[in-house]
Amino acid sequence: MRRHFYLSDDLDDLERLESDLEARGIARPQIHILSNNDAGLESHHLHQVESLLRKDVIHSGKIGFLVGLVAAAIPLVVAYIVGLSEGYLWIPVIFLSIILLGFCTWEGGLIGIQRPNHQYLKFERAINSGRHLLIVDVDPGQEKRLMKIIADHPNVEDMGLGESVPGWLVGAQKQWHKFVRWAP
Template structure:
């Protein structure tokens, strides 16, 4: 099951901190809540806010996966060509061809990750203008039964502006983070 992600913008980190505390008090766990800002120093002065990790601000994971898909295609093509042209029956054994396929897959994955570290996360890129204006983006991943909680608490924060919704983190990932305490405030 995938959670539903709701985005909000605000210029006040104090208001966002209160909002996060109220959500957590109502049963929404810390791994479901994130704050994105260009000024990490100011966010770190609000110890209760769960900031987006710098690694996730970039598109490393997404581009690495794309690189791995391309690399898999290239490696498969190489193996099919070797099989089709009967290169292995000649003087060449399978070992160098399989090794070259693994190198191609690894290089493609690395190249995708290298490209991704230089670009903004594709899901967060739409907020670049808002962030440049000094605003902060707050997003929360909700289970279906938690949406009413959000709506109730949202009424207490008229300065928060809705910025859209989309599919959020997978449920298993949030559960894993909850279970093992992988999210900690700095």
């Protein structure tokens, strides 16, 4: 999947654009809008970016996990070199490694919750000035369709591409929305 970014000043136009996208086969979980005007997004029934994804929790958690892997390997290597691998003395070292891995991952997430998402930093000034960021994740087969729809909305400014969420995650969100509509 590829992630496209667009900026707009008009929530009414974004509402029409979102319904055009949905009418032409781009599902709601593929469309997100990031704005400081949460009340406006709610009143226009626009699909906004989830609050957790506005922060850099996932990205920083991944970095924390990688740091944790290195930190967890250190006691394992030291214990092996020293010779603690014989007998029951190995068990506390394994637990220490697990604790270090978990702590570093958790700390990475805590650091990330204090920062805006790294993908949205370049749009921060525009969003703070009252503009709205449209984020569309599309498959390669949907690219031409997206370009045709965007061409019908001249007030939307193309801001380039970014790293997309995995396709399986969008598929899972689609299935979840189907379930929510089906469930009582």
